[in-house]
Amino acid sequence: MDFSPSDRVAQLGDRVRAFMAEHVAPVEDEAMRALDDEVGAGVAYPAILVELRERARAEGLWNLFLPDERHGPGLTNWEYGLLCEEMGRSPVAPMAFNCAAPDTGNMEILAEYGTPEQQRRWLAPLLDDHARSCFSMTEPETAGSDPTGLAARAELDGGDWVIDGRKWFTSGYNGASVAIAMVVTDPGAAPHRRASMILVPVDTPGFTGVRPLPVMGHSAGPGHWEVSYEGVRVPEENLLGARGDGFAIAQARLGPGRIHHCMRAIGSAERAFELMCERANEREAFGGPLAEKQFVQEFVATSRMEIDAARLMVLHAAWKMDTEGKRAARQEISMIKVVAAQMHQAVCDRAMQVHGALGMTDDIPLALMWRQGRWLRIADGPDEVHKQSIARRELSRFKPRDAAEA
Amino acid sequence: MAELGWYGLTIAEEHGGSGGSFLDAALLLEETARGQAPIGAYGVTLICVGALNRFGSDEQKRDLLGRVARGGALAIAMSEADAGSDVAALKCRARRDGDEWVLS
Numbered sequence: 001m002d003f004s005p006s007d008r009v010a011q012l013g014d015r016v017r018a019f020m021a022e023h024v025a026p027v028e029d030e031a032m033r034a035l036d037d038e039v040g041a042g043v044a045y046p047a048i049l050v051e052l053r054e055r056a057r058a059e060g061l062w063n064l065f066l067p068d069e070r071h072g073p074g075l076t077n078w079e080y081g082l083l084c085e086e087m088g089r090s091p092v093a094p095m096a097f098n099c100a101a102p103d104t105g106n107m108e109i110l111a112e113y114g115t116p117e118q119q120r121r122w123l124a125p126l127l128d129d130h131a132r133s134c135f136s137m138t139e140p141e142t143a144g145s146d147p148t149g150l151a152a153r154a155e156l157d158g159g160d161w162v163i164d165g166r167k168w169f170t171s172g173y174n175g176a177s178v179a180i181a182m183v184v185t186d187p188g189a190a191p192h193r194r195a196s197m198i199l200v201p202v203d204t205p206g207f208t209g210v211r212p213l214p215v216m217g218h219s220a221g222p223g224h225w226e227v228s229y230e231g232v233r234v235p236e237e238n239l240l241g242a243r244g245d246g247f248a249i250a251q252a253r254l255g256p257g258r259i260h261h262c263m264r265a266i267g268s269a270e271r272a273f274e275l276m277c278e279r280a281n282e283r284e285a286f287g288g289p290l291a292e293k294q295f296v297q298e299f300v301a302t303s304r305m306e307i308d309a310a311r312l313m314v315l316h317a318a319w320k321m322d323t324e325g326k327r328a329a330r331q332e333i334s335m336i337k338v339v340a341a342q343m344h345q346a347v348c349d350r351a352m353q354v355h356g357a358l359g360m361t362d363d364i365p366l367a368l369m370w371r372q373g374r375w376l377r378i379a380d381g382p383d384e385v386h387k388q389s390i391a392r393r394e395l396s397r398f399k400p401r402d403a404a405e406a
Numbered sequence: 407m408a409e410l411g412w413y414g415l416t417i418a419e420e421h422g423g424s425g426g427s428f429l430d431a432a433l434l435l436e437e438t439a440r441g442q443a444p445i446g447a448y449g450v451t452l453i454c455v456g457a458l459n460r461f462g463s464d465e466q467k468r469d470l471l472g473r474v475a476r477g478g479a480l481a482i483a484m485s486e487a488d489a490g491s492d493v494a495a496l497k498c499r500a501r502r503d504g505d506e507w508v509l510s
Contacts, residue, residue, distance in 0.1 A: 284495070285489070285495065286491075356490045
């Protein structure tokens, strides 16, 4: 394990950092407002983000997440992870560099499992243009963490898939051009073979947005939508990957995505940490700067230890994925998902506390960062589901030999 | 709420209140919070009423407490951008000018 970044990543990191300071930071607030105000049917990105994206694409800071060299620079998970930390410092940066979820995961699976025609029609506009997509798996009536229980159905009828069901937390639905829907095609099959992925253009008749879910006081922009499928017909060839592969593709989609989320969380936590330390040094109360209060020093020391510990764990998981494969790194990926999300929330929370009432306002980005961080403790599997997997894997190592084989 | 005597719960009856105690107010706050009643300003008003009860002149009590008992709310302006918990460090000044206070 070598923790020094490769030359190309050191160089890319400098360029991403410079781009963010020069072009993203000055318009961050404006871009966040524009996302809420302008995004809608047929409008994937507001004008100000399109402008940022054009510039990033022209500078070659584009699609950095794709390990597939046909479509991007072909960075390893460990290399791209270092860049994610930079991008995670701003909630709009991932979109500026075309590295935002859920498009990244969707592009990955389209690149890996899509037919040439699917790639031409759906992947190309996501890779090269300003289109967005959404991922439609979670349902209101079945447990999100257990996709073997999905209920939304697709049946073949005269060369078409006919889809019926209700989904929610179809994130980014507003303004997206296509959804990747995970639906049950084979109800009688084994639990992990029941579902498939199907590409559904958002303007297909019967596919409607029911409502943007109000998430901690916010429902505008790309949003997290409840959507309904009523007799939605798409051609048979819109099946992504093989029939029954839905679960396997969903799993493949999540591994790299977790590295990305976690490294962005670390970048975001670093920004919160900086705001906290600056505030502690500047703010005077009870005869001296907050930085001299031991409670505040405890916040600073604990936050630094937690951030650095999380970073080492995430980079280690990325390295293991790169050297031994996704499957070998399962345990590490589960662990970082819990550690990074909890660390991020704790650091943002302390930074808000040091800012006092100002920390509750939207004059500074901490409240937004906290909300997004809270989300991360549930998105892509709640802490508890990951801990359950971690514990089971550990316990199985200590089972008596014949019991383990049984 | 004013008709039920809740607004004036901790205000003396001579000023139009119900003459209740802090315990009465605590019970009311617990029950209304349980029902998520949208009366966030009530807690702050209660603090102002406490200050007026203790330090207010008869004229202030008659006027302000009477208004609260009829359903009015009071606000506190204390926190400043540069001082919050450290109340001794407040900067906002009141200067006497003739028979008036000038705040800045």
